[in-house]
Amino acid sequence: MTPKIHDAEKEFDRQVGRLVxxxxxxxxxxxxEQFASAVAPLRExxxxxxxGEHDPERGRVAFALxxxxxxxxxxxxxxxxTLHGRTKPGFIDHSFEEGSLARFVATDVVELPEARAYLVVDVNRGEEFCGAVPADAMAEIADRGRTALTIEEGIALLTLFPEVLVKNKCYMLGGSRCGDRRVPALWISQNAPKLGWCWERNPHTWLGMASAGGRMAAG
Structure with a gap:
């Protein structure tokens, strides 16, 4: 039986509470209170x-704020x-030169809501793409009618469901690019989550490609 969320509104409230x-x-x-009010319309x-399927330990999440x-x-x-059960904070790899993160924005094929907060739905960390060439993985995801996650979406997934980031099942975030061959990714380093990048033609056995079925915004 495919796991589902029993109470979606309760899960949404949990996610808001976690961010607070x-x-x-x-x-x-x-x-x-202002933050909770700003995201409250998404409850609808x-x-x-x-x-959708919801089994975070297997890298599948119905929705994430x-x-x-x-x-x-x-x-x-x-x-x-943080990693699941750990307290050491995540960090950004020094290989991102100063100011470069601002240039990693959603690609032309990624349709983001015009909102400062939204839901990403039917999320999969994509370990089936471990060992695949990132460019090929992104093409396959697009062919399936899905969308690669952006940096913000990948961080949201990890923040709200730390259990999705585990050894040999980390994930790339092909929805954010900066015009060169770098593909951002989240993996484990020094016993903490790290935001780094890999080359679009270089496969890694421990990096999949995270994707989603879509995005939802209030109103």
């Missing part, structure tokens, strides 16, 4: 968003990630 607990409101320059979407860099910068969200 991690200090997202303060990072956004908002009070806890979760009944539909929560119908995404806070974009317009609300909280990547430099603030990545240190708020």
């Amino acid at each position: 607990e991690l200090g997202y409101p303060h990072a956004a320059g908002l009070t806890d 979407c979760v009944a539909a968003a929560g119908t 995404v806070v974009t860099r317009q609300l909280v910068p990547i430099e603030e969200t990545m240190p708020r990630t």
